[in-house]
Amino acid sequence: MTGLAKQRREAPGPLEYLRRWPIRTWLVLVTIFLYAPLITLMAFSFNDSKRNIVWRGFTLKYYVQTFADSDLITAFGNSLTIAVVSTIVSVILGAFTALLLWRFRFPFKPALEGALALPIVVPEICMGVAMLVFFTEIMPWPTDLIWPLNLGAIIISHISFSFSFVAIVIRGRLASFNRELEEAAKDLGAGEWRVFRDILIPHMGPGLLAGALLAFTLSLDDFVITFFTSGPDTSTFPVKVYSMVRFSVTPEVNAASTILIVLTVALTAVALRVSGGQVALAEAEGH
Protein backbone atom coordinates (compact mmCIF):
# COMPACT_ATOMS: atom_id res chain seq x y z
CA MET A 1 0.00 0.00 0.00
CA THR A 2 1.42 3.38 -0.90
CA GLY A 3 1.71 6.10 1.67
CA LEU A 4 -0.68 8.32 -0.22
CA ALA A 5 -3.44 5.74 -0.36
CA LYS A 6 -2.99 5.07 3.32
CA GLN A 7 -3.19 8.76 4.11
CA ARG A 8 -6.41 9.08 2.14
CA ARG A 9 -8.18 6.47 4.22
CA GLU A 10 -7.40 8.14 7.51
CA ALA A 11 -9.56 10.97 8.72
CA PRO A 12 -7.88 14.35 8.21
CA GLY A 13 -5.72 15.44 11.14
CA PRO A 14 -6.86 18.34 13.29
CA LEU A 15 -4.75 20.88 11.40
CA GLU A 16 -5.04 19.39 7.92
CA TYR A 17 -7.66 21.87 6.87
CA LEU A 18 -6.93 21.41 3.21
CA ARG A 19 -8.19 17.83 3.46
CA ARG A 20 -11.57 18.83 4.83
CA TRP A 21 -14.34 18.96 2.25
CA PRO A 22 -15.90 22.34 3.22
CA ILE A 23 -12.54 24.07 2.78
CA ARG A 24 -11.93 22.25 -0.48
CA THR A 25 -15.34 23.18 -1.86
CA TRP A 26 -14.72 26.78 -0.82
CA LEU A 27 -11.36 26.83 -2.61
CA VAL A 28 -12.92 25.45 -5.77
CA LEU A 29 -15.70 28.07 -5.66
CA VAL A 30 -13.24 30.92 -5.11
CA THR A 31 -11.10 29.65 -7.97
CA ILE A 32 -14.13 29.58 -10.26
CA PHE A 33 -15.06 33.09 -9.11
CA LEU A 34 -11.56 34.40 -9.86
CA TYR A 35 -10.91 32.60 -13.11
CA ALA A 36 -14.22 32.01 -14.91
CA PRO A 37 -14.56 35.63 -16.12
CA LEU A 38 -10.98 35.81 -17.39
CA ILE A 39 -11.03 32.40 -19.03
CA THR A 40 -14.33 33.04 -20.81
CA LEU A 41 -12.96 36.39 -21.96
CA MET A 42 -9.89 34.71 -23.44
CA ALA A 43 -11.85 31.80 -24.91
CA PHE A 44 -14.38 34.04 -26.60
CA SER A 45 -11.65 36.04 -28.30
CA PHE A 46 -11.36 32.98 -30.55
CA ASN A 47 -15.10 32.71 -31.10
CA ASP A 48 -16.34 33.15 -34.63
CA SER A 49 -19.42 35.19 -33.74
CA LYS A 50 -19.83 38.93 -33.61
CA ARG A 51 -22.39 38.78 -30.81
CA ASN A 52 -19.89 37.04 -28.61
CA ILE A 53 -22.43 34.90 -26.76
CA VAL A 54 -22.72 31.48 -28.33
CA TRP A 55 -19.71 29.47 -29.45
CA ARG A 56 -19.64 29.31 -33.26
CA GLY A 57 -16.23 27.88 -33.98
CA PHE A 58 -12.58 28.83 -33.77
CA THR A 59 -11.21 31.89 -35.50
CA LEU A 60 -8.21 34.16 -35.33
CA LYS A 61 -9.88 36.95 -37.27
CA TYR A 62 -10.22 39.23 -34.24
CA TYR A 63 -6.51 39.02 -33.68
CA VAL A 64 -5.95 39.93 -37.31
CA GLN A 65 -8.35 42.85 -36.86
CA THR A 66 -6.61 43.92 -33.68
CA PHE A 67 -3.26 44.00 -35.42
CA ALA A 68 -4.79 45.87 -38.36
CA ASP A 69 -6.29 48.54 -36.09
CA SER A 70 -3.69 51.28 -36.47
CA ASP A 71 -5.02 53.30 -33.50
CA LEU A 72 -4.69 50.30 -31.24
CA ILE A 73 -1.21 49.52 -32.51
CA THR A 74 -0.13 53.13 -32.01
CA ALA A 75 -1.53 53.03 -28.48
CA PHE A 76 0.30 49.77 -27.84
CA GLY A 77 3.54 51.29 -29.13
CA ASN A 78 3.00 54.28 -26.85
CA SER A 79 2.42 51.99 -23.88
CA LEU A 80 5.61 50.05 -24.52
CA THR A 81 7.68 53.21 -25.05
CA ILE A 82 6.33 54.76 -21.85
CA ALA A 83 6.95 51.54 -19.94
CA VAL A 84 10.54 51.20 -21.17
CA VAL A 85 11.57 54.80 -20.44
CA SER A 86 9.79 54.96 -17.09
CA THR A 87 11.33 51.62 -16.09
CA ILE A 88 14.86 52.82 -16.81
CA VAL A 89 14.45 56.05 -14.86
CA SER A 90 12.52 54.35 -12.03
CA VAL A 91 15.25 51.76 -11.56
CA ILE A 92 17.95 54.46 -11.38
CA LEU A 93 15.96 56.60 -8.93
CA GLY A 94 14.86 53.53 -6.98
CA ALA A 95 18.42 52.26 -6.67
CA PHE A 96 19.62 55.68 -5.48
CA THR A 97 16.83 55.81 -2.91
CA ALA A 98 17.50 52.29 -1.69
CA LEU A 99 21.26 52.90 -1.36
CA LEU A 100 20.65 56.18 0.43
CA LEU A 101 18.26 54.73 2.99
CA TRP A 102 20.33 51.60 3.45
CA ARG A 103 23.67 53.26 3.93
CA PHE A 104 23.15 56.55 5.69
CA ARG A 105 21.85 57.88 8.95
CA PHE A 106 20.72 61.47 8.49
CA PRO A 107 18.30 64.00 9.93
CA PHE A 108 14.75 63.86 8.52
CA LYS A 109 15.22 60.24 7.49
CA PRO A 110 11.77 59.22 8.82
CA ALA A 111 10.25 62.20 6.99
CA LEU A 112 11.86 61.11 3.74
CA GLU A 113 10.72 57.52 4.23
CA GLY A 114 7.20 58.80 4.84
CA ALA A 115 7.27 60.96 1.73
CA LEU A 116 8.50 57.99 -0.30
CA ALA A 117 5.61 55.88 0.96
CA LEU A 118 3.13 58.51 -0.23
CA PRO A 119 3.07 57.52 -3.92
CA ILE A 120 2.20 54.00 -2.75
CA VAL A 121 -0.71 54.96 -0.48
CA VAL A 122 -2.18 58.02 -2.20
CA PRO A 123 -5.37 57.04 -4.05
CA GLU A 124 -4.76 56.81 -7.79
CA ILE A 125 -7.51 59.27 -8.60
CA CYS A 126 -5.88 61.96 -6.41
CA MET A 127 -2.53 61.44 -8.06
CA GLY A 128 -4.22 61.48 -11.48
CA VAL A 129 -5.86 64.86 -10.95
CA ALA A 130 -2.70 66.25 -9.33
CA MET A 131 -0.74 65.31 -12.45
CA LEU A 132 -3.45 66.72 -14.71
CA VAL A 133 -3.30 70.09 -12.94
CA PHE A 134 0.49 70.06 -12.79
CA PHE A 135 0.89 69.46 -16.51
CA THR A 136 -1.71 72.01 -17.53
CA GLU A 137 -1.08 74.83 -15.04
CA ILE A 138 2.34 74.60 -13.43
CA MET A 139 4.47 73.02 -16.11
CA PRO A 140 2.35 72.95 -19.26
CA TRP A 141 3.50 70.08 -21.44
CA PRO A 142 3.46 71.18 -25.09
CA THR A 143 1.00 69.10 -27.08
CA ASP A 144 2.66 69.53 -30.46
CA LEU A 145 5.96 67.83 -29.66
CA ILE A 146 7.20 65.05 -31.89
CA TRP A 147 6.85 61.45 -30.76
CA PRO A 148 8.05 60.25 -28.25
CA LEU A 149 8.55 63.61 -26.52
CA ASN A 150 4.79 64.17 -26.44
CA LEU A 151 4.59 61.21 -24.06
CA GLY A 152 6.75 63.06 -21.54
CA ALA A 153 3.96 63.99 -19.13
CA ILE A 154 2.75 60.39 -18.92
CA ILE A 155 6.28 59.06 -18.52
CA ILE A 156 7.01 61.49 -15.67
CA SER A 157 3.80 60.53 -13.87
CA HIS A 158 4.59 56.84 -14.24
CA ILE A 159 8.08 57.32 -12.82
CA SER A 160 6.62 59.21 -9.86
CA PHE A 161 4.38 56.34 -8.83
CA SER A 162 6.72 53.46 -9.63
CA PHE A 163 10.11 54.40 -8.25
CA SER A 164 9.04 53.99 -4.62
CA PHE A 165 8.01 50.40 -5.37
CA VAL A 166 11.35 49.79 -7.05
CA ALA A 167 13.15 51.25 -4.03
CA ILE A 168 11.37 48.80 -1.71
CA VAL A 169 12.39 45.82 -3.84
CA ILE A 170 16.03 46.92 -4.10
CA ARG A 171 16.23 47.80 -0.41
CA GLY A 172 15.01 44.29 0.38
CA ARG A 173 17.83 42.90 -1.69
CA LEU A 174 20.44 45.17 -0.07
CA ALA A 175 19.41 43.96 3.39
CA SER A 176 21.12 40.66 2.59
CA PHE A 177 24.42 42.31 1.63
CA ASN A 178 27.42 41.10 3.57
CA ARG A 179 29.21 44.23 4.73
CA GLU A 180 32.47 42.41 5.24
CA LEU A 181 32.86 42.21 1.46
CA GLU A 182 32.86 45.96 1.29
CA GLU A 183 35.30 46.31 4.17
CA ALA A 184 37.60 43.74 2.59
CA ALA A 185 37.55 45.62 -0.69
CA LYS A 186 38.30 48.90 1.06
CA ASP A 187 41.15 47.29 3.02
CA LEU A 188 42.59 46.11 -0.25
CA GLY A 189 42.59 49.66 -1.53
CA ALA A 190 39.35 49.93 -3.50
CA GLY A 191 37.79 53.41 -3.61
CA GLU A 192 34.15 54.33 -3.15
CA TRP A 193 33.41 53.97 -6.86
CA ARG A 194 35.21 50.61 -7.28
CA VAL A 195 33.28 49.15 -4.35
CA PHE A 196 30.04 50.44 -5.83
CA ARG A 197 30.75 49.15 -9.34
CA ASP A 198 32.36 45.80 -8.60
CA ILE A 199 30.66 44.71 -5.40
CA LEU A 200 27.42 46.54 -4.69
CA ILE A 201 26.01 46.61 -8.22
CA PRO A 202 26.53 42.88 -8.82
CA HIS A 203 24.92 42.13 -5.47
CA MET A 204 21.96 44.36 -6.30
CA GLY A 205 21.56 42.65 -9.69
CA PRO A 206 18.52 40.45 -8.97
CA GLY A 207 16.87 43.31 -7.09
CA LEU A 208 17.45 45.68 -10.00
CA LEU A 209 15.96 43.20 -12.44
CA ALA A 210 12.98 42.47 -10.22
CA GLY A 211 12.45 46.19 -9.67
CA ALA A 212 12.64 46.80 -13.40
CA LEU A 213 10.04 44.16 -14.17
CA LEU A 214 7.79 45.54 -11.45
CA ALA A 215 8.09 49.08 -12.80
CA PHE A 216 7.40 47.78 -16.31
CA THR A 217 4.20 45.99 -15.35
CA LEU A 218 3.02 48.88 -13.15
CA SER A 219 3.45 51.24 -16.07
CA LEU A 220 1.84 48.91 -18.59
CA ASP A 221 -1.11 48.32 -16.26
CA ASP A 222 -1.85 51.83 -15.19
CA PHE A 223 -5.12 53.26 -16.35
CA VAL A 224 -6.33 55.96 -13.96
CA ILE A 225 -3.23 58.17 -13.82
CA THR A 226 -2.61 57.84 -17.55
CA PHE A 227 -6.26 58.66 -18.23
CA PHE A 228 -5.70 62.08 -16.67
CA THR A 229 -2.37 62.84 -18.31
CA SER A 230 -2.95 61.56 -21.82
CA GLY A 231 -4.22 63.70 -24.66
CA PRO A 232 -5.93 62.78 -27.91
CA ASP A 233 -2.63 61.91 -29.61
CA THR A 234 -1.03 60.19 -26.65
CA SER A 235 -3.44 57.38 -25.91
CA THR A 236 -2.00 54.28 -24.25
CA PHE A 237 -3.25 50.74 -24.66
CA PRO A 238 -5.42 50.66 -21.50
CA VAL A 239 -6.84 54.11 -22.26
CA LYS A 240 -7.68 53.02 -25.81
CA VAL A 241 -9.25 49.78 -24.61
CA TYR A 242 -11.26 51.80 -22.09
CA SER A 243 -12.75 53.93 -24.83
CA MET A 244 -13.70 50.74 -26.70
CA VAL A 245 -15.04 49.00 -23.59
CA ARG A 246 -17.26 51.78 -22.30
CA PHE A 247 -19.98 51.07 -24.75
CA SER A 248 -19.96 47.40 -25.58
CA VAL A 249 -18.42 44.00 -25.18
CA THR A 250 -16.79 43.05 -28.47
CA PRO A 251 -14.54 40.22 -29.63
CA GLU A 252 -11.90 42.74 -30.73
CA VAL A 253 -11.56 43.96 -27.15
CA ASN A 254 -11.40 40.34 -26.01
CA ALA A 255 -8.52 39.70 -28.40
CA ALA A 256 -6.67 42.86 -27.37
CA SER A 257 -7.19 42.02 -23.68
CA THR A 258 -5.96 38.48 -24.18
CA ILE A 259 -2.72 39.79 -25.66
CA LEU A 260 -2.18 42.10 -22.69
CA ILE A 261 -3.05 39.38 -20.14
CA VAL A 262 -0.57 36.96 -21.66
CA LEU A 263 2.11 39.66 -21.80
CA THR A 264 1.76 40.80 -18.18
CA VAL A 265 1.41 37.30 -16.76
CA ALA A 266 4.56 36.23 -18.61
CA LEU A 267 6.48 39.27 -17.38
CA THR A 268 5.38 38.86 -13.79
CA ALA A 269 6.21 35.17 -13.86
CA VAL A 270 9.75 36.10 -14.90
CA ALA A 271 9.88 38.75 -12.15
CA LEU A 272 8.78 36.21 -9.58
CA ARG A 273 11.34 33.69 -10.73
CA VAL A 274 14.11 36.26 -10.51
CA SER A 275 13.20 37.80 -7.19
CA GLY A 276 11.79 34.84 -5.32
CA GLY A 277 8.54 36.52 -4.38
CA GLN A 278 9.77 40.00 -3.44
CA VAL A 279 7.95 41.66 -6.30
CA ALA A 280 4.66 40.07 -5.43
CA LEU A 281 4.94 41.22 -1.84
CA ALA A 282 5.87 44.77 -2.77
CA GLU A 283 2.96 44.87 -5.18
CA ALA A 284 0.60 43.50 -2.58
CA GLU A 285 1.70 46.13 -0.09
CA GLY A 286 1.26 48.85 -2.60
CA HIS A 287 -2.09 48.63 -4.27
Added chain:
Amino acid sequence: MDEAWTRAKGVFAALAGPPVVWLAVFFLIPLGVIWGYSFGENASLTHIAVNGTFANYAHAIRPLYLGIIVKSLCFAGLTTVLCLLIGFPVAIAITFASQKTKAWLLLLIMLPFWTNLLIRTYALMAVLRTEGYVNQALGFLWNGAGRIAAVFGQSIGTFTPLELLHNNFAVVFGLVYVQLPFMVLPLYAALDRLDRSLLEASLDLGASQLTTFRRVVIPLALPGIISGVLVTLIPSIGAYLTPDLLGGPSSMMIANVIERQFKTANDWPFGAALSFMLMYMTFIAIAVQAVVSRGRQARAT
Protein backbone atom coordinates in the same frame (compact mmCIF):
# COMPACT_ATOMS: atom_id res chain seq x y z
CA MET B 1 24.27 50.01 7.40
CA ASP B 2 24.17 53.12 9.46
CA GLU B 3 26.82 55.58 8.46
CA ALA B 4 26.49 59.21 9.50
CA TRP B 5 25.86 61.28 6.37
CA THR B 6 28.62 63.74 7.38
CA ARG B 7 31.25 61.04 6.84
CA ALA B 8 30.71 60.91 3.09
CA LYS B 9 28.94 64.09 2.13
CA GLY B 10 29.68 63.78 -1.58
CA VAL B 11 28.23 60.30 -1.89
CA PHE B 12 25.29 61.30 0.26
CA ALA B 13 24.47 64.29 -1.90
CA ALA B 14 24.84 62.31 -5.13
CA LEU B 15 22.49 59.60 -3.86
CA ALA B 16 19.96 61.88 -2.21
CA GLY B 17 19.75 64.54 -4.90
CA PRO B 18 17.94 62.88 -7.79
CA PRO B 19 15.21 61.00 -5.88
CA VAL B 20 14.52 63.85 -3.48
CA VAL B 21 14.29 66.42 -6.27
CA TRP B 22 12.10 64.13 -8.36
CA LEU B 23 9.78 63.38 -5.48
CA ALA B 24 9.49 67.05 -4.59
CA VAL B 25 8.97 68.40 -8.11
CA PHE B 26 6.89 65.67 -9.72
CA PHE B 27 4.94 64.43 -6.76
CA LEU B 28 4.79 66.72 -3.74
CA ILE B 29 4.34 69.94 -5.74
CA PRO B 30 1.44 68.55 -7.83
CA LEU B 31 -0.28 67.31 -4.68
CA GLY B 32 0.47 70.62 -2.96
CA VAL B 33 -1.12 72.52 -5.84
CA ILE B 34 -4.27 70.43 -5.56
CA TRP B 35 -4.29 71.03 -1.83
CA GLY B 36 -3.97 74.77 -2.46
CA TYR B 37 -6.78 74.70 -5.03
CA SER B 38 -9.05 73.04 -2.51
CA PHE B 39 -9.00 76.39 -0.68
CA GLY B 40 -9.57 78.45 -3.83
CA GLU B 41 -12.30 79.43 -6.19
CA ASN B 42 -12.76 79.89 -9.94
CA ALA B 43 -11.93 83.58 -10.43
CA SER B 44 -12.29 83.45 -14.20
CA LEU B 45 -12.47 80.72 -16.83
CA THR B 46 -8.76 80.02 -16.70
CA HIS B 47 -7.68 81.39 -13.36
CA ILE B 48 -8.13 79.90 -9.93
CA ALA B 49 -7.70 82.26 -7.00
CA VAL B 50 -6.42 80.58 -3.86
CA ASN B 51 -7.96 82.71 -1.16
CA GLY B 52 -8.18 80.37 1.80
CA THR B 53 -11.91 79.75 1.49
CA PHE B 54 -13.49 76.68 3.00
CA ALA B 55 -16.43 76.94 0.61
CA ASN B 56 -15.32 73.86 -1.36
CA TYR B 57 -15.25 71.70 1.72
CA ALA B 58 -18.62 73.10 2.76
CA HIS B 59 -19.87 72.22 -0.71
CA ALA B 60 -18.48 68.71 -0.37
CA ILE B 61 -20.46 67.99 2.78
CA ARG B 62 -23.77 69.13 1.33
CA PRO B 63 -26.29 66.25 1.37
CA LEU B 64 -25.82 65.26 -2.30
CA TYR B 65 -22.06 64.85 -2.04
CA LEU B 66 -22.06 63.68 1.56
CA GLY B 67 -24.41 60.95 0.37
CA ILE B 68 -21.90 59.90 -2.27
CA ILE B 69 -19.06 59.91 0.26
CA VAL B 70 -21.12 57.80 2.67
CA LYS B 71 -22.07 55.48 -0.17
CA SER B 72 -18.41 55.08 -1.15
CA LEU B 73 -17.57 54.21 2.45
CA CYS B 74 -20.45 51.71 2.59
CA PHE B 75 -19.43 50.04 -0.68
CA ALA B 76 -15.83 49.87 0.48
CA GLY B 77 -16.83 48.58 3.92
CA LEU B 78 -19.11 45.93 2.48
CA THR B 79 -16.40 44.91 0.02
CA THR B 80 -13.88 44.59 2.85
CA VAL B 81 -16.21 42.46 4.99
CA LEU B 82 -17.03 40.19 2.05
CA CYS B 83 -13.35 39.85 1.13
CA LEU B 84 -12.55 38.96 4.74
CA LEU B 85 -15.30 36.32 4.89
CA ILE B 86 -14.38 34.84 1.50
CA GLY B 87 -10.64 35.17 1.97
CA PHE B 88 -10.19 33.79 5.49
CA PRO B 89 -10.94 30.13 4.66
CA VAL B 90 -8.71 30.48 1.60
CA ALA B 91 -5.86 31.86 3.71
CA ILE B 92 -6.30 29.02 6.21
CA ALA B 93 -6.24 26.43 3.43
CA ILE B 94 -3.02 27.92 2.04
CA THR B 95 -1.35 28.16 5.46
CA PHE B 96 -1.89 24.53 6.38
CA ALA B 97 -1.11 23.07 2.95
CA SER B 98 2.15 21.27 2.24
CA GLN B 99 5.05 23.41 0.98
CA LYS B 100 4.51 22.48 -2.63
CA THR B 101 0.75 22.89 -2.65
CA LYS B 102 1.21 26.19 -0.83
CA ALA B 103 3.25 27.68 -3.66
CA TRP B 104 0.66 26.60 -6.21
CA LEU B 105 -2.25 27.92 -4.20
CA LEU B 106 -0.52 31.29 -3.74
CA LEU B 107 0.08 31.45 -7.47
CA LEU B 108 -3.57 30.59 -8.05
CA ILE B 109 -4.70 33.53 -5.93
CA MET B 110 -2.14 35.99 -7.31
CA LEU B 111 -2.38 35.24 -11.02
CA PRO B 112 -5.63 37.14 -11.63
CA PHE B 113 -4.34 40.26 -9.94
CA TRP B 114 -1.41 40.57 -12.26
CA THR B 115 -3.81 41.10 -15.11
CA ASN B 116 -4.83 44.63 -15.89
CA LEU B 117 -7.56 46.07 -13.67
CA LEU B 118 -9.40 47.38 -16.71
CA ILE B 119 -9.41 43.95 -18.32
CA ARG B 120 -10.63 42.24 -15.16
CA THR B 121 -13.47 44.73 -14.91
CA TYR B 122 -14.28 44.26 -18.57
CA ALA B 123 -14.36 40.48 -18.08
CA LEU B 124 -17.02 41.00 -15.40
CA MET B 125 -19.07 43.11 -17.80
CA ALA B 126 -19.11 40.21 -20.23
CA VAL B 127 -20.18 37.82 -17.49
CA LEU B 128 -22.85 39.94 -15.81
CA ARG B 129 -24.64 41.71 -18.69
CA THR B 130 -28.19 40.65 -19.57
CA GLU B 131 -27.00 38.42 -22.41
CA GLY B 132 -23.94 37.41 -20.39
CA TYR B 133 -22.91 33.99 -19.27
CA VAL B 134 -24.55 34.10 -15.85
CA ASN B 135 -27.91 34.95 -17.36
CA GLN B 136 -27.45 32.36 -20.10
CA ALA B 137 -26.78 29.68 -17.55
CA LEU B 138 -29.79 30.76 -15.48
CA GLY B 139 -31.95 30.85 -18.64
CA PHE B 140 -30.83 27.34 -19.53
CA LEU B 141 -31.74 26.08 -16.06
CA TRP B 142 -35.06 27.93 -16.19
CA ASN B 143 -35.98 26.41 -19.55
CA GLY B 144 -35.05 22.98 -18.23
CA ALA B 145 -37.27 23.54 -15.22
CA GLY B 146 -40.00 24.82 -17.56
CA ARG B 147 -39.87 21.61 -19.58
CA ILE B 148 -40.13 19.49 -16.44
CA ALA B 149 -43.02 21.65 -15.27
CA ALA B 150 -44.70 21.21 -18.66
CA VAL B 151 -44.65 17.46 -18.13
CA PHE B 152 -46.80 18.02 -15.09
CA GLY B 153 -49.06 20.40 -17.00
CA GLN B 154 -47.70 23.55 -15.32
CA SER B 155 -46.20 26.63 -16.87
CA ILE B 156 -43.54 28.80 -15.23
CA GLY B 157 -43.39 31.39 -17.99
CA THR B 158 -40.43 32.56 -20.02
CA PHE B 159 -37.13 33.53 -18.49
CA THR B 160 -36.51 37.20 -17.87
CA PRO B 161 -32.80 37.92 -17.57
CA LEU B 162 -31.70 39.37 -14.25
CA GLU B 163 -30.36 42.90 -14.27
CA LEU B 164 -26.92 42.15 -12.89
CA LEU B 165 -24.97 44.97 -14.49
CA HIS B 166 -25.11 48.73 -13.99
CA ASN B 167 -26.34 48.69 -10.43
CA ASN B 168 -24.94 48.73 -6.90
CA PHE B 169 -24.73 44.94 -6.78
CA ALA B 170 -22.39 44.92 -9.77
CA VAL B 171 -20.14 47.55 -8.15
CA VAL B 172 -19.69 45.59 -4.92
CA PHE B 173 -19.32 42.33 -6.85
CA GLY B 174 -16.66 43.97 -9.00
CA LEU B 175 -14.82 45.45 -6.03
CA VAL B 176 -14.75 42.08 -4.25
CA TYR B 177 -13.50 40.44 -7.43
CA VAL B 178 -10.70 42.96 -7.80
CA GLN B 179 -9.68 43.22 -4.14
CA LEU B 180 -9.88 39.62 -2.94
CA PRO B 181 -6.21 38.74 -3.53
CA PHE B 182 -5.10 41.81 -1.54
CA MET B 183 -7.00 40.49 1.45
CA VAL B 184 -5.80 36.90 1.17
CA LEU B 185 -2.07 37.73 1.05
CA PRO B 186 -1.73 39.62 4.37
CA LEU B 187 -4.04 37.12 6.07
CA TYR B 188 -1.86 34.29 4.84
CA ALA B 189 1.31 36.12 5.92
CA ALA B 190 -0.07 36.50 9.47
CA LEU B 191 -1.42 32.96 9.73
CA ASP B 192 1.83 31.52 8.44
CA ARG B 193 3.77 33.10 11.32
CA LEU B 194 1.34 31.73 13.87
CA ASP B 195 2.70 29.18 16.34
CA ARG B 196 0.94 25.94 15.51
CA SER B 197 1.58 24.35 18.88
CA LEU B 198 -0.88 26.85 20.33
CA LEU B 199 -3.59 25.53 18.03
CA GLU B 200 -2.69 21.95 18.87
CA ALA B 201 -2.72 22.75 22.59
CA SER B 202 -6.15 24.34 22.30
CA LEU B 203 -7.54 21.37 20.37
CA ASP B 204 -5.89 18.85 22.73
CA LEU B 205 -7.38 20.56 25.74
CA GLY B 206 -10.82 19.99 24.36
CA ALA B 207 -11.71 23.22 22.63
CA SER B 208 -13.69 22.68 19.44
CA GLN B 209 -12.38 23.84 16.06
CA LEU B 210 -14.76 26.78 16.20
CA THR B 211 -13.72 27.85 19.68
CA THR B 212 -10.06 27.50 18.74
CA PHE B 213 -10.67 29.63 15.68
CA ARG B 214 -12.52 32.27 17.61
CA ARG B 215 -10.29 32.46 20.67
CA VAL B 216 -6.85 31.52 19.36
CA VAL B 217 -6.60 32.00 15.59
CA ILE B 218 -8.42 35.32 15.29
CA PRO B 219 -6.61 37.12 18.14
CA LEU B 220 -3.22 35.93 16.90
CA ALA B 221 -3.97 36.79 13.28
CA LEU B 222 -5.29 40.25 14.17
CA PRO B 223 -2.34 42.23 12.75
CA GLY B 224 -2.82 40.43 9.43
CA ILE B 225 -6.55 41.03 9.54
CA ILE B 226 -5.98 44.74 10.17
CA SER B 227 -3.50 45.15 7.33
CA GLY B 228 -5.73 43.09 5.03
CA VAL B 229 -8.65 45.34 5.88
CA LEU B 230 -6.51 48.39 5.19
CA VAL B 231 -5.19 47.30 1.80
CA THR B 232 -8.71 46.34 0.75
CA LEU B 233 -10.51 49.35 2.19
CA ILE B 234 -8.29 52.18 0.93
CA PRO B 235 -8.28 51.31 -2.78
CA SER B 236 -11.99 50.45 -2.61
CA ILE B 237 -12.98 53.88 -1.28
CA GLY B 238 -11.15 55.59 -4.14
CA ALA B 239 -12.14 53.09 -6.84
CA TYR B 240 -12.79 54.74 -10.16
CA LEU B 241 -13.00 52.08 -12.87
CA THR B 242 -15.31 49.62 -11.13
CA PRO B 243 -18.19 52.03 -10.44
CA ASP B 244 -17.61 53.72 -13.79
CA LEU B 245 -17.92 50.55 -15.87
CA LEU B 246 -20.09 48.30 -13.73
CA GLY B 247 -22.22 50.83 -11.86
CA GLY B 248 -25.42 52.53 -12.88
CA PRO B 249 -26.34 56.22 -12.63
CA SER B 250 -26.99 55.89 -8.90
CA SER B 251 -23.79 54.04 -8.00
CA MET B 252 -21.34 56.91 -8.45
CA MET B 253 -18.49 56.90 -5.97
CA ILE B 254 -16.20 59.76 -4.87
CA ALA B 255 -13.64 59.08 -7.59
CA ASN B 256 -16.28 59.42 -10.30
CA VAL B 257 -17.41 62.77 -8.90
CA ILE B 258 -13.78 63.94 -8.77
CA GLU B 259 -13.21 62.89 -12.37
CA ARG B 260 -16.33 64.78 -13.40
CA GLN B 261 -15.20 68.01 -11.70
CA PHE B 262 -11.88 67.91 -13.53
CA LYS B 263 -12.91 66.61 -16.93
CA THR B 264 -16.42 67.88 -17.62
CA ALA B 265 -17.80 70.17 -14.90
CA ASN B 266 -14.57 72.15 -14.78
CA ASP B 267 -14.88 72.98 -11.10
CA TRP B 268 -11.29 72.26 -10.14
CA PRO B 269 -11.38 73.77 -6.64
CA PHE B 270 -14.33 71.58 -5.70
CA GLY B 271 -12.71 68.52 -7.29
CA ALA B 272 -9.53 69.33 -5.37
CA ALA B 273 -11.46 69.52 -2.10
CA LEU B 274 -13.08 66.14 -2.80
CA SER B 275 -9.66 64.64 -3.65
CA PHE B 276 -8.32 65.82 -0.36
CA MET B 277 -11.34 64.49 1.53
CA LEU B 278 -10.34 61.15 0.03
CA MET B 279 -6.73 61.71 1.06
CA TYR B 280 -7.71 62.63 4.61
CA MET B 281 -9.77 59.44 4.85
CA THR B 282 -6.78 57.43 3.63
CA PHE B 283 -4.49 59.03 6.19
CA ILE B 284 -6.99 58.50 8.99
CA ALA B 285 -7.23 54.81 8.09
CA ILE B 286 -3.43 54.48 8.09
CA ALA B 287 -3.11 56.39 11.37
CA VAL B 288 -5.73 54.18 13.02
CA GLN B 289 -3.84 51.11 11.90
CA ALA B 290 -0.56 52.50 13.21
CA VAL B 291 -2.10 53.33 16.58
CA VAL B 292 -3.77 49.93 16.88
CA SER B 293 -0.63 47.97 16.00
CA ARG B 294 1.53 50.13 18.28
CA GLY B 295 -0.95 49.57 21.12
CA ARG B 296 -0.77 45.83 20.57
CA GLN B 297 3.01 45.88 20.54
CA ALA B 298 3.09 47.88 23.75
CA ARG B 299 0.79 45.39 25.44
CA ALA B 300 2.82 42.45 24.15
CA THR B 301 6.09 43.63 25.67
